[in-house]
Amino acid sequence: MDALIEKLKGQIIEQLNLAEVKPEEINPDSPLFGEGLGLDSIDALELIVLLEKHYGIKIEDPKDGKTIFQSLRTMAEYIKANGKG
Amino acid sequence: MVFASFNNIISSLGFSTLENYEAVNKSIVGVKKRILPFSKEEFCVSQIENDQIKSRFSELGDEQLYTKLEQLSILSINDVLQKSGIDPKDSRTLLIYSTTKGNIDLLETPQNNLIDTKRVNLWSFANTLQNYFNLSNTPVVVSNACISGILAIIIAKRYIEKGLYDNIIVCGGDILSEFTLSGFKSFNALSNEPSKPFDAKRTGINLGEAVSSILITNNSKLASVYNTQIISGYSANDANHISGPSRTGDGLYHCLKQLNISETDSIGFISAHGTATPFNDEMESIAFERANLSNVFVNSLKGYYGHTLGAAGVLETVLSLESLKNQRLIKSEGFEEIGVSGKISLIKEHQNNTFSSFIKTASGFGGCNAAALFKKL
Amino acid sequence: MNSITSYARIKNNSVFVNGTLVFSADTNLNITEFLSEAYKKLSISYPKYHKMDTLCKLGFLCAEFAIQNTPFLEANNLDSIGIVLSNSSSSLQTDILHQNSISNKEAYFPSPAIFVYTLPNIIIGEIAIKHKITGENAFFVSEKFDSELITNYCEMLLQNNTTALVSGWVEINETNYDAFIFLTERKENINKNTIFKPLNKQIVTELYNT
Numbered sequence: 242m243d244a245l246i247e248k249l250k251g252q253i254i255e256q257l258n259l260a261e262v263k264p265e266e267i268n269p270d271s272p273l274f275g276e277g278l279g280l281d282s283i284d285a286l287e288l289i290v291l292l293e294k295h296y297g298i299k300i301e302d303p304k305d306g307k308t309i310f311q312s313l314r315t316m317a318e319y320i321k322a323n324g325k326g
Numbered sequence: 327m328v329f330a331s332f333n334n335i336i337s338s339l340g341f342s343t344l345e346n347y348e349a350v351n352k353s354i355v356g357v358k359k360r361i362l363p364f365s366k367e368e369f370c371v372s373q374i375e376n377d378q379i380k381s382r383f384s385e386l387g388d389e390q391l392y393t394k395l396e397q398l399s400i401l402s403i404n405d406v407l408q409k410s411g412i413d414p415k416d417s418r419t420l421l422i423y424s425t426t427k428g429n430i431d432l433l434e435t436p437q438n439n440l441i442d443t444k445r446v447n448l449w450s451f452a453n454t455l456q457n458y459f460n461l462s463n464t465p466v467v468v469s470n471a472c473i474s475g476i477l478a479i480i481i482a483k484r485y486i487e488k489g490l491y492d493n494i495i496v497c498g499g500d501i502l503s504e505f506t507l508s509g510f511k512s513f514n515a516l517s518n519e520p521s522k523p524f525d526a527k528r529t530g531i532n533l534g535e536a537v538s539s540i541l542i543t544n545n546s547k548l549a550s551v552y553n554t555q556i557i558s559g560y561s562a563n564d565a566n567h568i569s570g571p572s573r574t575g576d577g578l579y580h581c582l583k584q585l586n587i588s589e590t591d592s593i594g595f596i597s598a599h600g601t602a603t604p605f606n607d608e609m610e611s612i613a614f615e616r617a618n619l620s621n622v623f624v625n626s627l628k629g630y631y632g633h634t635l636g637a638a639g640v641l642e643t644v645l646s647l648e649s650l651k652n653q654r655l656i657k658s659e660g661f662e663e664i665g666v667s668g669k670i671s672l673i674k675e676h677q678n679n680t681f682s683s684f685i686k687t688a689s690g691f692g693g694c695n696a697a698a699l700f701k702k703l
Numbered sequence: 704m705n706s707i708t709s710y711a712r713i714k715n716n717s718v719f720v721n722g723t724l725v726f727s728a729d730t731n732l733n734i735t736e737f738l739s740e741a742y743k744k745l746s747i748s749y750p751k752y753h754k755m756d757t758l759c760k761l762g763f764l765c766a767e768f769a770i771q772n773t774p775f776l777e778a779n780n781l782d783s784i785g786i787v788l789s790n791s792s793s794s795l796q797t798d799i800l801h802q803n804s805i806s807n808k809e810a811y812f813p814s815p816a817i818f819v820y821t822l823p824n825i826i827i828g829e830i831a832i833k834h835k836i837t838g839e840n841a842f843f844v845s846e847k848f849d850s851e852l853i854t855n856y857c858e859m860l861l862q863n864n865t866t867a868l869v870s871g872w873v874e875i876n877e878t879n880y881d882a883f884i885f886l887t888e889r890k891e892n893i894n895k896n897t898i899f900k901p902l903n904k905q906i907v908t909e910l911y912n913t
Contacts, residue, residue, distance in 0.1 A: 257816075260753035279750055282570055286513060286815040294812050303514045426822060428793075433802045448793050448844040466852065467844040469793055470824040477841060484859040505798070508805045509818035560864065561840050563786070563831040569819050580782060580837060584864055691819060692828030694840045 245317045253313075256291045257284050269313040285310065296324040328483045328556045329549030330540060330700060333644040334405040336398050337536040337631055338372040341382060342405065347648040350630050350656055351676060357520045357532045357632045364434070364504040370518055371502055372534030372632040374398070387458070390440050393429045395501050396454050398537040403459065403497050406539045410548055412493045414459040420491045421465040423452050424478035424498035425636035428469075430505045455497075463491075472599070472690030473561060474498065475538075475639020480559035480698055482542040492544050498640035499537035506635070507533055513569070515603055523600035523626035523658060524607045524672055526665030531601045534632030538641035552647050552702070557591075557683070559698030560584040569691055571605055575613025575668075577695035578687060582617035585685065585699045593622050593699075594681025595655055595673060597646040599688045600626020601633050602660070606689060611668025620669040622685075629659025639688050643700070646684050650702055655679050705861050705902040710871075710885035710910050711769035713741070713761060720768050721898050722913060734880050738764060745771065754816065755829060756797045757880075762788065762826035762873035763833065765882035769869070772896045775886050776834055779867040785839035785860050786827045788884075789853060790874040793823045793844050826873055839865050848872045848883065850907040857887055857902060866890070872911070883911050 250264040262278060273288075274280050285303070288310050292298040298320065300306060309319045334342060338356035339349040349356070356372040376394075383389050383397045386404060403421070412419060425448060432446040444450050452465040468478045475498035482494040500506075510516050510531060517530035542556070543549055562580040564572035571577075587593065596619060598610050607626075614620065627642050634641055649656050658672045683701035712719040716737045717727040726744045728737050738760045742752060745767055755763060770776065776784075797820045804813050819825065824842040831837065839860050845852055857868050871884035887902050900906050 258753045259750070261748065261750050281567065283568075283754075283815050283819060290512070290812055290814050427798075430798065433798060434806075446795065447791065447846075449791060449846040452844075453846075464845075468841065469822070469844050470827075470840060470842045471822045473840075481841065481856070484856070484863075488855065488859050488862075490855065504805060505802060505821075508813040509801060509815075509821065512813040512815045512818055562782070563828065563837050563840050565781075565831040565835045565837045568825050568828045568832070569815075577837060690824075691822055692824040692840075693831060694824060694828070 242317055242321065245320065246313050249313055249317055252291060252295060256287055267313060271312060273310050273312060292320070296320050298323050327544065327546070328486045329543050329546065330554050330556055330643065330647055331543050331549045331552060332406050332410040333538070333540040333647065334402045335536065335538045335641050335644055336374065336402050337634070337641065338374055338534065339630065341378070341401065343644055343648060347645060350645060353657065353659065355520055355659060356630055357534065362502070369507055370520060370532045372532065373502055374535055390438055392454070393441060393445065394431065395429055395499055396451065399455055399497055399499050400458055402537040402539040403455065403495055406495055406541055410541050412541065412548070414461050417462050418492040419461070420463050420485065420494045421455065421461055422468060422478045422482055422494055422496045423455065423465050424468045424474040424496065424640060426469060426471060426474060426500055427503065427506060430503050431501060434504055471692050471694055472635060472638060473688040473694045473696040474636045475641070476643065476686050476688045476696045476698055477561055477639065479540065479542060479556065479640065479643060480561065480696060483556045483559060486542060486544050494542045495539055496542055496640055497537065497539040498637040500535060500635035500637055502533060502535040517602060520660060521602035521628055521632065522660035523602040523628050524611070524664065524666055525661050526663045528602040528604065528607060528665055530603050532632030534634045536631060536634040536637040536641050538637050538644050540640055540644055552651055554647055554650060554700050554702045557699040557701050558585045559696065561694060561696040564693035564695065566693055568693065571609040571689055573609065575609045575616060577693060578610060578613035578689055578697065579616045581687070581695050581697035582613060582619065585697060587699060591701060592682045594650065594679055594684050595623040595625055596685045596687060597642050598624050598626050600628050600658070602628060608666045610687070610689070611666035611670045614670050615668040621671070623655055623673045624670050625656055625658035625673045639686065643686050646686060647700065650684055650700070653678055653680060705858070705887055705889055707885050707900040707902055707906065707910070708775065708888050708897045709769050709773045710883070711765050713765045713882040714880070718768055725768065734875070749833065756820035758794060758797060758873060758875050759820060759826050759829045761875060761880055761882045763829050765873065765884040766830045766869055769884045769886055770834070773886065774894050775867065775888065778890065779888060781835050782837045783864060783866040784836045785865040785868045786830055786836060787841045787853065787856055787860070787868060787870040788827055789843040789845055789849065789872055790823060791844065791846055792874060792876045794821050796875050796877070797821050830869060836869070848911055850911060851904050854902060854904045854907050861887070861889060885910060
C-alpha cells in the first residue's frame with residue numbers, strides 16, 4: 242500500500258503539473274481538494290484520466306470521484322480493490 | 327446608428343433563416359442521436375446532412391477545392407450578399423468571421439491534395455473566403471470561445487461607429503468534429519439526450535454544427551427588413567476560472583449592467599447562452615436576477631441546435647431578430663421544471679407578444695461573457 | 704490622451720521591457736526550458752502557471768513583465784481594464800497535442816487539462832485571473848502582427864467604458880515563438896518605470912519592430 246501511495250504521489254505531481262509541490266509534502270491522509278494542493282475541477286477530471294491511463298480503471302460517473310479522491314489513501318485503496326495493475 | 331439586417335442560418339434545420347425560423351416555430355428539434363464516422367458510440371448532436379451541402383454547393387463552386395466549413399460559409403455569406411445586394415469588393419465592406427476551431431477537421435481526416443492543410447490556420451481559412459468573394463479587405467477573425475459570435479457582432483458595431491466601414495458581414499461557423507466532441511466528453515459536459523437548458527433534470531451540452539451570417543450596417547435603407555438597431559454591447563471577464571463560470575455571475579452581470587437598459591425598452595426576452603450544463607445555467611440565472619431582469623422572459627435555443635460554438639451567438643441573434651420581427655416569443659425547448667436558483671422566467675410555449683427589444687448573452691471558457699441589446703425602431 | 708505606458712517583448716530566448724533587455728538565456732534552451740527560467744526571474748510563486756500550456760505561459764509571462772513595477776493595476780479600475788490579444792496560429796500547437804491524444808484508439812486519453820487550452824482566448828483568461836482584471840476581452844487571429852487591427856480596436860474600446868488595456872501578440876508555431884504586450888492608459892501615471900508614447904499605429908509598429 243505504501244509503495245502504491247508513493248507511486249501515486251509522483252503520478253499526481255506529473256499529471257496535474259504540480260511543479261512546486263514535493264512528494265514528501267503530500268500527506269496521504271489529507272484531503273486532496275480544498276485547502277492544501279489547491280486542486281480544482283479540471284484536476285478532478287484529470288485524476289479520472291490518470292486512473293484509466295495507469296490502472297485501467299474507468300470511472301463512468303465523475304460524482305464517484307468525490308469519495309475516491311478524498312485523499313491519497315482512499316485513492317490507493319480504490320486502485321487496490323479495482324485495478325488491473 | 328448601427329443596424330442588424332439581412333441574414334442567413336445553415337443548420338440541421340435548414341439552409342435559410344426562414345426555414346430555420348419555421349422549423350423552430352413548429353418545435354422541430356435538430357438534435358438527434360447519431361453514430362458518427364469516428365466513433366462506435368452514439369452522440370446526441372445537431373448535424374447538417376452532407377448530401378444537402380453537396381447539392382447546394384455545386385451551384386457555387388467545385389467541392390473538391392473547399393472544406394466543409396468553407397463550403398457552408400460560402401453558401402451562408404452568398405445568401406446575405408444576394409439578399410442585401412451589397413458589393414463585397416467595396417472598400418467600405420468588411421467580413422468578420424467568428425469561429426472557435428475553423429477547419430479543425432484538416433488535423434484529423436486526410437484530405438484530397440487540392441486543399442492545403444495550412445488552411446487549418448484561421449487566417450488562412452478566412453483568406454479562402456476573401457479570395458472566393460474578391461473581398462477588398464482582409465477579413466477580421468475573432469476566436470474568443472463561446473462568446474465569439476455575439477462578440478463579433480459587438481465588434482462590427484464598434485467598427486461602424488468609428489467610421490471605418492459601412493457594411494460588415496459577420497459570419498460565425500463551426501463544424502462537428504471528433505476534436506471538440508472528445509474534448510467536451512473528457513469534461514463530462516455532454517448530454518446523451520437532447521439538452522434541457524435551465525431545467526431541473528439538465529445533464530449537459532449537445533454539440534451542433536451551423537454557420538450563420540448577418541449584415542451589420544449604418545444604412546437604414548438596407549436595414550428596413552428588421553428596422554432594428556444594436557443599442558449597446560459589452561464583454562467582460564469573470565477572472566475566476568478558465569473553465570468554470572463565476573458562481574455569482576460576475577462577468578455576465580457586469581456586461582448586463584453596462585447595457586444601459588431603459589424603462590422604455592420593452593424587452594421581450596433574453597436569448598440566453600443556456601448550454602444546459604449545471605454550472606452555466608445556474609450562473610446565468612443569478613446574473614439575470616442581479617441585473618433586475620427576473621421579470622423578463624428567457625429562452626435558450628440550444629434545445630433546438632445544441633451548442634454551435636462560434637456560430638451560436640450569430641445564429642441565436644438572427645433567430646431572435648426574426649422573433650422580434652414576428653412579435654413572437656420562442657419556447658425554450660427542453661425546459662419543463664425550473665432547475666436554477668436565480669429567479670427567472672422561461673418561455674414555456676411559443677406565443678405572440680408585443681415588445682420592441684431583446685438581449686442576447688453568451689459566456690464561455692476563459693471566463694468570458696458578452697451581452698448586447700437590440701431594439702426595433 | 705491614450706498613452707502606451709509600458710511594453711514587454713519575449714523572443715529569441717530574451718525578455719525586453721520598454722526596449723531594455725532584462726533577461727536572456729542560452730539560445731540552445733527550448734521554449735519550455737527558457738520560459739521556466741524566465742518565470743524564475745520574475746520571483747513570483749504562482750502554482751497555476753505550471754498548469755498552463757506553453758502559449759499561455761508565454762502570454763502570461765510577457766504580461767507579467769509589462770505590468771511588474773508599474774502602477775498600472777492600482778491606477779485603473781480592474782473592471783475597466785480590457786485585454787485584447789492576437790496571434791497567427793491560434794492554439795494550434797496544443798490542438799495537435801489534443802488531436803494526438805485521440806488519434807490512437809488503443810491509447811485514447813483526451814485530457815481536459817489539455818483540451819481547455821485549445822482556445823486562444825484562454826491566455827486572456829489566465830492574465831485576467833492573475834490580476835482580477837474583469838473588463839473587455841477580444842482575441843483576434845491574423846497572419847502577421849497587425850498593428851492597425853490592434854490599435855483600431857484599442858481606440859474603439861477606449862472611447863467606450865474601457866480606461867486601460869493590456870494588448871498585443873502572443874504567437875507560438877512549430878518553428879518559433881514571439882510575444883509582445885503593451886499597456887495603454889487614458890490617464891497619465893507618473894512612475895520611474897513608465898514611458899509615455901501616444902497610442903497610434905506607427906508607434907505600435909515601431910515598438911513591435913525594435
